[in-house]
Amino acid sequence: MMETFKLLAPLAWRNLWRNPRRTIITLFVVSVGLWSILAVASFITAWAQSSRDATLRLLIAQGQIHAEGYMDDPNISNLMPPPGAALVAALNRPDISNWVTRLELPGVVQSEYKTLPVSLVGVDPDAERRISSIPEKIVEGRYLNGLEDDSAVIGLNLAKRLKTALGRRIILMVTAEDGWLEERSFDVVGVYDADTAFEDTYIFTGRSTMQAMVGVGDKIAQIAFEVPEDAALAGVVERLRAAAPGLDIRPWRKISLIMGAMDATMGGVIFIWLAVMMVMISIGVINTQLMAVFERTHEFGLLRALGFKSRHVLWLVTFESVLLIGLGVLIGMIAGAATVWGLSDGIDLSAFGKALEAFKAGDTLYLEVKTSDYIIFPLAIWALGILVALWPAWRAQKISPVEAMRQAT
Amino acid sequence: MKAEKKPIVSCKGITKVFGKDELAVHALRSIDLDIIEGDFATLAGPSGSGKTTLLNMIGALDHPTSGQVLIDGQPLSGMSKSQLSDLRLNKIGFIFQAYNLVPVLSARENVEFVLRLLKVEANERRTRADAALAEVGLRGLENRRPSALSGGQQQRVAIARALVARPRIVLADEPTANLDSTTTGELVDLMYRLNQESGTTFLIGTHDPRVMEHSKRHIEMTDGQIESDIRA
Numbered sequence: 001m002m003e004t005f006k007l008l009a010p011l012a013w014r015n016l017w018r019n020p021r022r023t024i025i026t027l028f029v030v031s032v033g034l035w036s037i038l039a040v041a042s043f044i045t046a047w048a049q050s051s052r053d054a055t056l057r058l059l060i061a062q063g064q065i066h067a068e069g070y071m072d073d074p075n076i077s078n079l080m081p082p083p084g085a086a087l088v089a090a091l092n093r094p095d096i097s098n099w100v101t102r103l104e105l106p107g108v109v110q111s112e113y114k115t116l117p118v119s120l121v122g123v124d125p126d127a128e129r130r131i132s133s134i135p136e137k138i139v140e141g142r143y144l145n146g147l148e149d150d151s152a153v154i155g156l157n158l159a160k161r162l163k164t165a166l167g168r169r170i171i172l173m174v175t176a177e178d179g180w181l182e183e184r185s186f187d188v189v190g191v192y193d194a195d196t197a198f199e200d201t202y203i204f205t206g207r208s209t210m211q212a213m214v215g216v217g218d219k220i221a222q223i224a225f226e227v228p229e230d231a232a233l234a235g236v237v238e239r240l241r242a243a244a245p246g247l248d249i250r251p252w253r254k255i256s257l258i259m260g261a262m263d264a265t266m267g268g269v270i271f272i273w274l275a276v277m278m279v280m281i282s283i284g285v286i287n288t289q290l291m292a293v294f295e296r297t298h299e300f301g302l303l304r305a306l307g308f309k310s311r312h313v314l315w316l317v318t319f320e321s322v323l324l325i326g327l328g329v330l331i332g333m334i335a336g337a338a339t340v341w342g343l344s345d346g347i348d349l350s351a352f353g354k355a356l357e358a359f360k361a362g363d364t365l366y367l368e369v370k371t372s373d374y375i376i377f378p379l380a381i382w383a384l385g386i387l388v389a390l391w392p393a394w395r396a397q398k399i400s401p402v403e404a405m406r407q408a409t
Numbered sequence: 410m411k412a413e414k415k416p417i418v419s420c421k422g423i424t425k426v427f428g429k430d431e432l433a434v435h436a437l438r439s440i441d442l443d444i445i446e447g448d449f450a451t452l453a454g455p456s457g458s459g460k461t462t463l464l465n466m467i468g469a470l471d472h473p474t475s476g477q478v479l480i481d482g483q484p485l486s487g488m489s490k491s492q493l494s495d496l497r498l499n500k501i502g503f504i505f506q507a508y509n510l511v512p513v514l515s516a517r518e519n520v521e522f523v524l525r526l527l528k529v530e531a532n533e534r535r536t537r538a539d540a541a542l543a544e545v546g547l548r549g550l551e552n553r554r555p556s557a558l559s560g561g562q563q564q565r566v567a568i569a570r571a572l573v574a575r576p577r578i579v580l581a582d583e584p585t586a587n588l589d590s591t592t593t594g595e596l597v598d599l600m601y602r603l604n605q606e607s608g609t610t611f612l613i614g615t616h617d618p619r620v621m622e623h624s625k626r627h628i629e630m631t632d633g634q635i636e637s638d639i640r641a
Contacts, residue, residue, distance in 0.1 A: 003528055006525075007522075007525045007526070011513065014514075015513055017513075018512070018513060298509075299512075302505070302509045302511070303511070304494065305468065305503050306498070306503065306523055306526070306570075307497050307498025307499075307523060307526045307527075309494045310490055310491075310494075311491075400471075401470045402465050402470040402471040405465075405470065405505070
C-alpha cells in the first residue's frame with residue numbers, strides 16, 4: 001500500500017501541473033468558494049451575535065420571569081410579587097450574571113401636541129446599568145437616578161413625534177390597581193437613542209415612583225436576567241422553573257420570536273450559501289477532472305499496458321482530486337482566516353446609520369474564527385470534491401488499454 | 410544435440426471480429442503462430458492486415474473472438490484483468506510507435522516506473538534504470554523529461570523501459586515509424602544487438618524494410634491471415 005502511495009503521489013502531483021491554467025482555475029473556484037463560505041459564516045455569525053446582543057441588551061436580557069398570563073395580556077391584573085427567597089437564591093447563582101426587577105405596563109403619553117400609546121417601565125436604575133444598554137444610549141440629559149426618581153427618560157423619535165424635549169413635561173396615563181386611569185406628569189430628564197420602534201414604545205421612570213402611581217405596592221411585572229453563556233441558558237431556565245414553579249419563565253427566543261427566528265435563519269443562510277458553493281465547486285471539479293481524464297485516455301491505456309492495474313488508475317485520478325481540492329481548501333482556509341483576522345478590529349457600520357436599523361445590529365461587527373467552522377466546512381468541501389471526482393476516476397479506470405491505445409494511434 | 414527451445418508465445422487458431430452481422434470486420438482469421446525464445450521476428454503486411462491486432466492479442470491487451478493465446482504455456486483466456494496486468498508487467502515489454510512515455514516523468518523515472526510496479530527496491534531500481542539507459546546510449550540524459558528529448562531519444566527510453574524488467578518478449582508496434590532514417594538505423598541496430606547479446610525475444614510489427622533486413626524471422630500478414638512465415 002505504501003509502495004503504491006509512493007508511486008502515485010508524485011505522479012498525481014505532477015499531473016496536476018500539466019495544465020497549470022486549468023489547475024489554477026479549479027484552485028481558484030475551490031479556494032474562493034471556501035473563503036466565501038468562511039467569510040460569510042463569520043460575517044453572518046457576527047451579525048447575528050451583534051443583532052442579538054444589541055436587541056437583548058436594550059430590555060429583554062436573555063430571559064424573563066413573569067406571572068402566568070402577563071405575556072399574553074400585560075395588564076395590571078397580571079403582576080407578581082417580588083421574588084421570594086428561593087427564587088432570589090436561584091437568581092444569585094453564578095450561572096446568572098445579573099438580574100433586575102421591573103414594572104412594565106401599557107399606557108398613553110400625552111404632550112401639548114400629541115397623544116400616543118407607549119409602555120411605561122419602572123426600573124431600578126442602578127441594576128439597569130448592569131444589564132441594559134439604555135443608560136449608555138442617553139444622547140441628551142441624564143439617565144434615572146434611583147428607584148424614587150419621578151422623572152422620565154424617553155426615546156429620541158418619540159420626543160420628535162410628541163414635539164417635546166429635554167426639560168419639558170409629559171403626561172403619562174396608566175390603568176391603576178383600582179381600575180381607574182391614573183395620570184401623572186413627568187419631567188423629561190433624558191432622551192435615549194435606540195432603534196426607532198423601541199424609541200417609540202418605551203418610557204422609563206423609577207420603579208417605586210411607578211408602583212406608587214398605579215398603587216400596586218411592591219408588585220412587579222418582570223424579572224429580567226442575564227447569563228454569561230448563551231449555551232447554558234436552557235439549563236438556567238429549567239433550574240429557575242424548578243425554583244419558581246408557578247411563574248412563566250422564558251428564554252429570549254420565546255420572548256422575542258422575531259429574534260429567535262432571525263437567529264435560526266442566520267444559520268440557514270450559512271448552509272444555503274454552503275450548498276450553493278458546493279454545487280459550484282462540484283461542477284468545477286467534475287469538469288476539470290473529466291477533461292483531465294479525457295485528455296489522458298491514451299496515457300491511461302499506456303499505463304495499463306505497462307502493468308498498471310485498473311485500481312491504480314482509479315487511485316491516481318482520485319489522488320489528483322485529493323491534492324487539487326486539498327490545496328484549494330488550504331488556500332481557502334488561509335484566505336478565510338486572513339480575512340477574518342484582517343477585520344478583527346471590527347467592521348464599522350455606523351456610516352450606514354438608520355439604514356441598517358431594521359437588521360438591529362450594533363454599529364460595529366466583530367468577526368471571529370469559529371474553530372468548528374474551520375473544521376466542518378473545509379472537510380465538507382474536501383469530502384464532497386473527492387466524492388464527485390470519483391465519477392471521472394471511475395470512468396478512467398473503466399478504459400480498456402487497447403481502446404485507449406487505439407484512440408491515439 | 411541442441412535442446413529445442415520452447416515457444417514463449419503460442420497463438421492457436423485465433424480470430425478477431427470487430428462489430429456484428431453485416432458490419433463485422435474480420436481482423437484476424439484463424440492465426441496459428443509460435444514465437445520462440447530468442448526470435449527477432451518481424452511482422453509485416455499492409456495497413457489493415459491485422460499486425461497491430463495480433464500484437465494486441467499477444468500483448469494481453471485484447472481478447473480474441475475465438476482461439477487461444479498462451480504466454481509461456483499459460484492460456485490468457487479466463488485470466489482476470491488484474492492477472493493480465495500482472496502478466497504484462499512480468500513477461501511483456503512494449504515499444505509503441507508514438508514513443509508513449511509518461512510526459513511528467515524523467516527518462517530515468519519512466520524506466521523506473523515498471524520496476525516500481527514490480528516493487529523493486531529503490532537502490533536496485535535506480536541502478537537498473539541507469540544501466541538500461543546507458544545500454545541504449547542515453548547516459549547523462551537520465552533526468553530529462555520526454556519533452557527535452559528528440560524522437561529517437563524518446564524511443565530509446567521506451568526501449569530501455571521495455572527491457573529493464575527483463576521481459577520474456579518485447580512487442581514493438583511500428584517502433585521506427587516516426588523516426589528519420591539515421592535514427593531508425595541506430596534503433597534497429599540497438600534492438601538487434603540486445604537480441605543477440607541478451608537473447609531478448611522481439612516481435613516487431615513494421616513496414617520498414619530497414620527493420621526487416623535484420624529480421625531472423627519474417628512473418629507476412631494479409632487480410633488477417635499469415636501469408637508466409639520465413640526464418641532467415
